[in-house]
Amino acid sequence: MQPSWEIKGFLEVNNNRLDINGVSATELAEKYGTPLFVFSESRIKHNIERLKRAENFIDCKLKVCYAAKANSNMAILRTVKNANCDLEVNSGGELWKALEVGFKGERIIFNGTSKEIWEIENAIKTEIYAIQIDSLFELSLIEETARRLEKRANVSLRLVPEIETNTHSGLQTALLTSKFGMMPDEALSAFHQYRDSDFLNLCGVHLHIGSQNPESAPYAEAFQMLFENLVQIYEETGIKLSHINLGGGFPVNYLRDASHKNFFPEAEREMFAADFEPSDAIKNAWEIVKESADASNAAHLLENITLLLEPGRSVISDAGICLTTVRNRKERPLPDSRFDYQESKIQNPKSKIQNDVWLLTDAGFNILLSMETYKWYYHLISAERASEAHDFPYKLAGPLCDGGDVYFDIEGLGRLPEYRLLPENVQPNEILALLNCGAYSIAQMFQYNGRFLPSVILIRENSEVELIRKRDDFEDLITNDIW
Numbered sequence: 001m002q003p004s005w006e007i008k009g010f011l012e013v014n015n016n017r018l019d020i021n022g023v024s025a026t027e028l029a030e031k032y033g034t035p036l037f038v039f040s041e042s043r044i045k046h047n048i049e050r051l052k053r054a055e056n057f058i059d060c061k062l063k064v065c066y067a068a069k070a071n072s073n074m075a076i077l078r079t080v081k082n083a084n085c086d087l088e089v090n091s092g093g094e095l096w097k098a099l100e101v102g103f104k105g106e107r108i109i110f111n112g113t114s115k116e117i118w119e120i121e122n123a124i125k126t127e128i129y130a131i132q133i134d135s136l137f138e139l140s141l142i143e144e145t146a147r148r149l150e151k152r153a154n155v156s157l158r159l160v161p162e163i164e165t166n167t168h169s170g171l172q173t174a175l176l177t178s179k180f181g182m183m184p185d186e187a188l189s190a191f192h193q194y195r196d197s198d199f200l201n202l203c204g205v206h207l208h209i210g211s212q213n214p215e216s217a218p219y220a221e222a223f224q225m226l227f228e229n230l231v232q233i234y235e236e237t238g239i240k241l242s243h244i245n246l247g248g249g250f251p252v253n254y255l256r257d258a259s260h261k262n263f264f265p266e267a268e269r270e271m272f273a274a275d276f277e278p279s280d281a282i283k284n285a286w287e288i289v290k291e292s293a294d295a296s297n298a299a300h301l302l303e304n305i306t307l308l309l310e311p312g313r314s315v316i317s318d319a320g321i322c323l324t325t326v327r328n329r330k331e332r333p334l335p336d337s338r339f340d341y342q343e344s345k346i347q348n349p350k351s352k353i354q355n356d357v358w359l360l361t362d363a364g365f366n367i368l369l370s371m372e373t374y375k376w377y378y379h380l381i382s383a384e385r386a387s388e389a390h391d392f393p394y395k396l397a398g399p400l401c402d403g404g405d406v407y408f409d410i411e412g413l414g415r416l417p418e419y420r421l422l423p424e425n426v427q428p429n430e431i432l433a434l435l436n437c438g439a440y441s442i443a444q445m446f447q448y449n450g451r452f453l454p455s456v457i458l459i460r461e462n463s464e465v466e467l468i469r470k471r472d473d474f475e476d477l478i479t480n481d482i483w
């Protein structure tokens with residue numbers, strides 16, 4: 001039977017082994033060592049094209065700006081650039097990387113809550129498309145800086161839309177209690193104050209309703225809210241904005257293989273299994289806004305507008321796979337009560353396990369931080385026995401000297417499955433693959449426990465395998481230490 005995680009031409013079983021774009025995952029693991037991140041150029045391009053399809057359903061220009069925070073490896077940024085996708089950066093460091101890769105200023109937007117003067121200077125000097133402003137104080141800093149540089153800064157004001165989505169609490173960014181953005185009335189006062197500024201080009205409004213949003217409806221609500229602000233700004237100040245930025249947050253279906261679905265509480269299940277076409281969400285949002293614009297004689301405000309999106313996860317998550325080796329195995333008596341395996345919903349003839357079988361891998365939360373901070377789920381398969389029945393339950397953990405370095409919910413709140421299903425008799429040295437690992441993984445990795453940061457490779461469209469990050473060596477562990 002074909003495993004449901006397969007994606008034709010990308011993730012496939014070949015002779016019981018996992019192939020990624022036709023390249024054997026186990027051979028890659030052997031050649032480059034594990035943990036190893038493998039990215040697919042064709043999948044990245046596919047994901048960008050999927051997002052860009054939204055342009056077919058709206059009557060204005062669309063600018064898709066990949067959120068570099070999700071993964072800003074230089075070769076990944078170059079791939080994004082070559083796919084004609086623009087870029088959202090979140091720091092002077094990411095801005096520098098973007099420029100190094102060759103993005104022109106007009107293809108870059110710059111977010112962030114705590115920008116420093118040198119970052120603002122660089123953003124202004126390189127004439128980026130928009131600096132997205134988080135507060136009135138920050139706007140005054142930008143005005144001062146632009147004045148000093150005798151330049152005009154393009155700015156877009158980030159609003160607090162007060163929209164709650166059904167995503168993870170740590171990924172909500174649009175609430176009154178979230179740290180981002182300014183209230184709409186503050187923004188309006190800024191448009192009044194700086195309307196005639198020679199140093200600020202007030203060109204847009206922005207919001208971001210959070211990451212991994214499981215429903216598409218909040219996008220319509222958010223677009224409507226931005227549009228109402230756009231109208232009010234025009235009516236009160238005469239300023240016609242040139243863009244609206246709807247942010248990112250389009251979800252990835254982490255449970256496409258549904259074998260573990262029943263082990264999640266409902267809210268987590270719905271969030272991880274979220275799956276909608278971004279272009280459908282945008283189409284719907286556009287239609288609603290267009291209708292209200294027509295009804296209020298404000299359609300002219302949409303005429304020359306550009307709609308911006310800032311997707312990260314939906315571009316890079318499923319394009320990245322983490323290969324890991326089982327380094328250790330042990331058995332423990334089943335705990336008395338914490339999880340009643342017999343009573344669980346696993347349809348598994350082998351449910352009469354006597355002991356917990358633990359597999360200790362070389363992929364811990366130092367390379368997949370969200371597993372610990374957000375109890376994030378990455379589906380796990382055997383890369384060596386990909387077509388065998390995955391029906392034997394294991395406790396999985398990483399290599400770190402930290403009790404939280406496990407693939408289940410250590411706090412006992414059941415937000416993740418207690419067990420992972422893999423083929424029977426997994427032994428040390430077997431290569432496993434964690435799927436959908438491309439976003440917020442290597443972007444957040446660190447050398448805890450003196451662990452070498454992993455190699456990263458990119459499989460090009462022509463199937464050539466390119467090393468895009470070399471594994472750390474001993475010297476890398478002390479590069480910046482002074483001793």
Ligand SMILES: Cc1ncc(COP(=O)(O)O)c(C=O)c1O
Nearest residue numbers: 067208211248249310311312313
């Ligand atoms: C302002 C902003 N834009 C875009 C993104 C990208 O979100 P996602 O990766 O969910 O598409 C984020 C992520 O948190 C963000 O904070």
